[in-house]
Amino acid sequence: MKYSLMLVWLLMAGSISLEAQTPVNWKSVKVLVYKKNGKGFVHDNIPYAAQAIIDLGKKHGFKVDTSSLPSVMTEDNLKQYRMLIFTSTNNDVFDTDAQRLAFRRYIEAGGGFVGIHSVTGTERNWDWFKMLLGGTFSWHDKFQKFKVQVIHPKHPSMKGTPRVWYKEDECYFAKELYPGTHVVMVNDFSGLDTSNAKLNETRTKNAGNLKQYVPSAWYHDFDGGTTWCTTLGHDKKDYADPVYLKHIMGGIEYVAATVKKIDFSKSYALSFNEPVKY
Numbered sequence: 001m002k003y004s005l006m007l008v009w010l011l012m013a014g015s016i017s018l019e020a021q022t023p024v025n026w027k028s029v030k031v032l033v034y035k036k037n038g039k040g041f042v043h044d045n046i047p048y049a050a051q052a053i054i055d056l057g058k059k060h061g062f063k064v065d066t067s068s069l070p071s072v073m074t075e076d077n078l079k080q081y082r083m084l085i086f087t088s089t090n091n092d093v094f095d096t097d098a099q100r101l102a103f104r105r106y107i108e109a110g111g112g113f114v115g116i117h118s119v120t121g122t123e124r125n126w127d128w129f130k131m132l133l134g135g136t137f138s139w140h141d142k143f144q145k146f147k148v149q150v151i152h153p154k155h156p157s158m159k160g161t162p163r164v165w166y167k168e169d170e171c172y173f174a175k176e177l178y179p180g181t182h183v184v185m186v187n188d189f190s191g192l193d194t195s196n197a198k199l200n201e202t203r204t205k206n207a208g209n210l211k212q213y214v215p216s217a218w219y220h221d222f223d224g225g226t227t228w229c230t231t232l233g234h235d236k237k238d239y240a241d242p243v244y245l246k247h248i249m250g251g252i253e254y255v256a257a258t259v260k261k262i263d264f265s266k267s268y269a270l271s272f273n274e275p276v277k278y
Contacts, residue, residue, distance in 0.1 A: 021257040029062035038091030045236040049087035052239035073099035083112030100272035107225035108267040112255035115229035134181040135174035152184035160246025172231035173206035185217040226258040
């Protein structure tokens with residue numbers, strides 16, 4: 001089943017055309033960069049990512065707050081932000097279900113979400129969150145140079161990205177895929193290092209019936225809000241790379257242009273993991 005959904009995830013991207021976006025009034029945009037990690041591996045890129053977004057804010061004119069405290073997850077606090085940006089978060093990043101509910105109701109209120117690199121490894125036991133992301137972490141290949149292919153060049157997050165990008169990073173694989181996402185860029189894993197037989201076996205298992213490509217960046221509207229995610233960005237050096245920063249800024253621009261107003265009167269959830277009302 002997960003492999004069929006993965007095919008849907010890739011195939012849907014070819015038929016999507018974006019409506020023309022109105023220019024963003026950056027002075028009206030405020031974002032929260034959330035850096036909390038649960039137990040387990042913590043990326044050393046997180047402070048570099050946060051600083052890069054702060055610098056992008058200064059350059060383009062939008063305001064940036066940063067926090068590693070789950071206590072920021074209240075409706076009263078979140079209503080001030082156009083989007084929440086999770087930078088290489090991993091495992092459980094909320095302390096309470098009330099915080100999870102506040103986050104969910106923010107999305108239902110029309111809020112934006114940007115996920116960077118290991119974000120698919122976040123809140124792995126929360127079904128609604130995995131749907132918001134578009135899937136959950138399955139496995140990643142070792143850090144190496146591989147081919148990244150743009151398949152939706154008109155998307156804002158692709159405008160500064162080479163159509164074919166040979167990049168050092170981790171090729172991420174996902175499971176429990178949500179079929180509503182629109183893929184804009186893929187990792188071509190046909191060129192990955194095949195010298196290790198055990199790695200080859202693990203890669204094949206996680207690729208399923210995909211022959212060559214796995215999603216690396218995507219967007220979708222979900223449960224009232226707007227999501228954009230990229231799996232690229234493992235190396236802390238990425239956050240000083242103009243090409244990668246254009247990619248991130250394009251995702252932020254897309255979400256900022258799509259999110260119009262945070263209105264909690266539209267929120268309906270009374271518990272953090274109740275079924276979605278489509």
